[in-house]
Amino acid sequence: MxxxxxxxxxxxxxxxxxxxxxxxxxxxxxxxxxxxxxxxxxxxxxxxxxxxxxxxxxxxxxxKVAMRAMRAREVTPQEAPELHGMIDRLCALADMPKPRVGVSDMAIANAFATGRSPDRSVVCVTTGILRTLDAEELEAVLAHELSHVAHRDVLxxxxxxxxxxxxxxxxxxxxxxxxxxxxxxxxxxxxxxxxxxxxxxxxxxxxxxxLLSRYRELSADRAGAYLTMKPAALASALQKISGEAAATPTRDLRSASALCIVPALRGGGLSGLMATHPPLQQRLEQLARIQAELSRPTG
Incomplete structure (x- = not known):
């Protein structure tokens, strides 16, 4: 179940x-x-x-490549008990192996998941996102990333x-x-x-x-929202993270990866075709539909 x-x-x-x-x-x-x-x-x-x-x-x-690119390090439950606790709960809920947990010392608020299989995966967050999001929003982002792992999106x-x-x-x-x-x-x-x-x-x-990348991001949004049953929390997190990225100088964005939950680099005139992620508005509209569906009375 x-x-x-x-x-x-x-x-x-x-x-x-x-x-x-x-x-x-x-x-x-x-x-x-x-x-x-x-x-x-x-x-x-x-x-x-x-x-x-x-x-x-x-x-x-x-x-290894993604962790090195994001200047991230693996952390133990003793070093990051709250982060590990969230991932433990989500993995139990999703009935999936727990990935390794990493933290990247970067000011930009973001998160990513990578690895060749669910047993060899890693979920990483930046110190910026830990400062930016509240507990529910962070959990929603982690559920999105765990969906990438469960669905073998890297493969x-x-x-x-x-x-x-x-x-x-x-x-x-x-x-x-x-x-x-x-x-x-x-x-x-x-x-x-x-x-x-x-x-x-x-x-x-x-x-x-x-195009495939944008599809998988929408799919991960949907799967993560249903896992936590809190699509509004993911919507709030996406808005906060996008706002942080918009306010970050472009030179500081170049070190962030396209694997992240929101695109790091701002696009130009052809950004719609070239983007690895769907437009924020499209993601918010999907989450709003899920929220309306979950809020609908049953019986």
Whole structure:
């Protein structure tokens, strides 16, 4: 019964599945182009294996890389009893393994979760968020992050990134191949085609990854809100954190990670397409609908 508290949204799941399917199609198309370009199975296998290897390394070391990027350290229950207590209660409610707990000494209010599996995950908060949020708001944020862990979002995003990694590798492969074969007029068109297709696949993959990331954030908001049964607390936390980020100088935001509960860097004119997170208003509207649903009398 407890595991069902991490509720899933069928519509969001269907859209995420479609996005993953499109990314997989891009990967297959890219491998097909490699086969045409190098005219041998070996070249396609090399590009595919290297891309998978890079993605695997990113997934395997995701917790260490993220902790290092956020200048975070693991804390014990003795060092952070209230934080551990909240995570203990939420993990018991969700019936999931307890992740490691970290604290990042950063003024910006934020939190993130990462790790290659629920058994090898870490949930980290900044000292800024500990000062900014009250207990209910912090618990709501932690529930959001634990949802990422339970749903293996790091694995999903890593697998989804393979097409973009392969496209980037093929661009380099085609560039070096083109330089080596520049005197061969017959080889030049193949090089140009490989470069063009790789560029298109990389661009489309980049946009699809951003779309998938926004879907998973909405899904984590929803799952976390139902776990705590306090969507208003998460809405309040998001508003506070977004307000803190807006007031923080841009130079101080560059050290924060896109893994966080709110995006660190402020976007430009194309921020909607490039953003890793949904607009704040969209997240608040979803939480308001959940609050109305939970407040509706039963029976």
């Amino acid at each position: 407890a595991t069902s508290r991490f509720i899933k949204d069928g519509g969001l799941t269907a859209r995420m599945t479609l996005t993953m399917f499109l990314l997989g199609g891009l990967y297959v198309a890219l491998v097909a182009v490699v086969l045409l370009y190098v005219r041998s199975l070996g070249g396609a296998v090399v590009v595919a294996l290297v891309a998978i290897g890079i993605a695997f390394w990113q997934w395997w070391s995701s917790d 999903v995003m890593t697998v989804a990134s393979s097409a973009g990694i392969a496209a980037g590798l093929l661009m380099r492969f085609a560039q070096f191949g083109g330089m080596g074969r520049s005197r061969n007029n017959n080889a030049l068109p193949a090089v140009l085609v490989a470069l063009l297709v790789s560029l298109v696949v990389y661009a489309v993959s980049f946009l699809l990854l951003r």
